[in-house]
Amino acid sequence: MFNAQLDQLTDYPFQRLTDLLGGPATADSLVMSIGEPQHRPPALVAQVLAEQAGAWGKYPPANGSPDFRAAVVEWLNRRFALPEGMVDADRAVLPVAGTREALYLIAQTVITPVPTPDQGKPLVLLPNPFYQVYVGAAVMAGAEPTFVPGHDGPTAVPDFTTLPDAVLSRVKLAYLCSPANPQGSVADLDLLKRNIELARRWNFVLCVDECYSEIWDRVEPAGALTACAQMGGSLDNVMVFHSLSKRSSVPGLRSGFVAGDPSLMAAFARLRSYGGAATPMPILAAAAALWRDEDHVRENRDLYRAKLDMAERIFGDRFGFTRPAGGFFLWLDVGDGEKAALALWRQAKIRVLPGKYLSRGDVGDTYIRVALVHDLETTERALTLMAETL
Numbered sequence: 298m299f300n301a302q303l304d305q306l307t308d309y310p311f312q313r314l315t316d317l318l319g320g321p322a323t324a325d326s327l328v329m330s331i332g333e334p335q336h337r338p339p340a341l342v343a344q345v346l347a348e349q350a351g352a353w354g355k356y357p358p359a360n361g362s363p364d365f366r367a368a369v370v371e372w373l374n375r376r377f378a379l380p381e382g383m384v385d386a387d388r389a390v391l392p393v394a395g396t397r398e399a400l401y402l403i404a405q406t407v408i409t410p411v412p413t414p415d416q417g418k419p420l421v422l423l424p425n426p427f428y429q430v431y432v433g434a435a436v437m438a439g440a441e442p443t444f445v446p447g448h449d450g451p452t453a454v455p456d457f458t459t460l461p462d463a464v465l466s467r468v469k470l471a472y473l474c475s476p477a478n479p480q481g482s483v484a485d486l487d488l489l490k491r492n493i494e495l496a497r498r499w500n501f502v503l504c505v506d507e508c509y510s511e512i513w514d515r516v517e518p519a520g521a522l523t524a525c526a527q528m529g530g531s532l533d534n535v536m537v538f539h540s541l542s543k544r545s546s547v548p549g550l551r552s553g554f555v556a557g558d559p560s561l562m563a564a565f566a567r568l569r570s571y572g573g574a575a576t577p578m579p580i581l582a583a584a585a586a587l588w589r590d591e592d593h594v595r596e597n598r599d600l601y602r603a604k605l606d607m608a609e610r611i612f613g614d615r616f617g618f619t620r621p622a623g624g625f626f627l628w629l630d631v632g633d634g635e636k637a638a639l640a641l642w643r644q645a646k647i648r649v650l651p652g653k654y655l656s657r658g659d660v661g662d663t664y665i666r667v668a669l670v671h672d673l674e675t676t677e678r679a680l681t682l683m684a685e686t687l
């Protein structure tokens with residue numbers, strides 16, 4: 298009765314965590330397993346949603362509003378130092394209902410699920426450890442996920458240029474995540490350029506998930522579009538994924554965008570017109586206002602920095618603690634991630650995610666991922682308790 302590909306998926310990491318811990322979170326638990334920002338959302342969200350309340354009665358266009366697309370292009374140009382006109386607001390930008398659905402649906406857009414007699418299934422490259430949606434996307438599109446570890450050890454971003462030709466010739470799609478969930482590492486411009494060049498040489502689609510690009514510690518992360526600009530301005534074979542969930546602490550707004558190669562965007566828009574969720578008009582208006590405001594983003598970043606300072610003070614050099622260059626997760630080496638998650642839950646009511654659920658092979662087995670999404674006071678209490686318990 299069901300799609301046989303589903304059997305190839307493990308349960309979603311949060312379900313696995315609930316099974317491990319013997320039940321869901323309770324009112325008194327400290328939930329640090331989910332990357333769901335609890336910082337106060339900017340006041341302008343509620344304001345704009347109220348002003349736009351009359352527009353709930355309209356079916357929104359799948360490609361959003363001209364004002365939303367203009368706001369996105371203004372932001373991209375400013376943030377990634379792009380020349381005017383490189384990203385065409387009408388041909389190279391689409392709103393999405395959170396980047397998760399977009400990262401999933403792009404595989405359906407790109408993959409032809411028919412194994413070739415000589416080569417077998419098409420391949421999708423993904424990092425290891427990884428954001429779980431990439432795996433589901435690859436498998437359900439009928440491809441074979443190929444897990445590529447960091448080029449410089451388990452905490453780095455992968456470099457697909459190290460793969461042999463026999464693999465690259467079968468690749469249709471590759472996901473890069475920078476700053477990376479879970480480990481917080483960042484791809485530099487050279488790595489991005491090498492991988493863009495590789496995608497063009499082997500004609501696969503390179504999806505660069507940049508949803509943590511605005512949460513950074515010391516250095517603003519490079520972006521794939523900057524790499525494209527410095528390589529002559531073509532967007533061929535490249536798509537970037539951006540979200541307001543982390544940048545603006547509005548995971549419940551379900552708003553992000555995809556930008557990139559106009560021919561890919563046209564195919565993606567076609568698929569989404571059948572199966573994608575269009576973003577409601579009031580949300581598009583709120584999102585446009587958020588992309589035009591950087592003050593709240595700076596405040597948000599400062600708050601995450603203060604929590605990293607706190608984590609550094611509390612953990613020092615224990616559990617392999619290093620400050621992540623980007624994102625808001627700690628990736629702690631605790632010996633046995635599942636055992637540590639269980640102990641933290643039983644002894645301290647703290648929920649964290651074992652690294653095993655975000656990786657294949659044994660790459661993440663010794664780690665836990667800790668989401669620093671709460672206010673300073675809660676975070677201090679939780680991290681102190683965590684250090685004592687571990």
Ligand SMILES: Cc1ncc(COP(=O)(O)O)c(C=O)c1O
Pocket residue numbers: 332394395396397398400428474477478506508539540541542548551552553
């Ligand atoms: C790496 C990564 N990409 C994409 C997403 C999806 O975020 P959203 O759908 O809220 O835009 C997440 C959310 O946790 C994530 O961690």
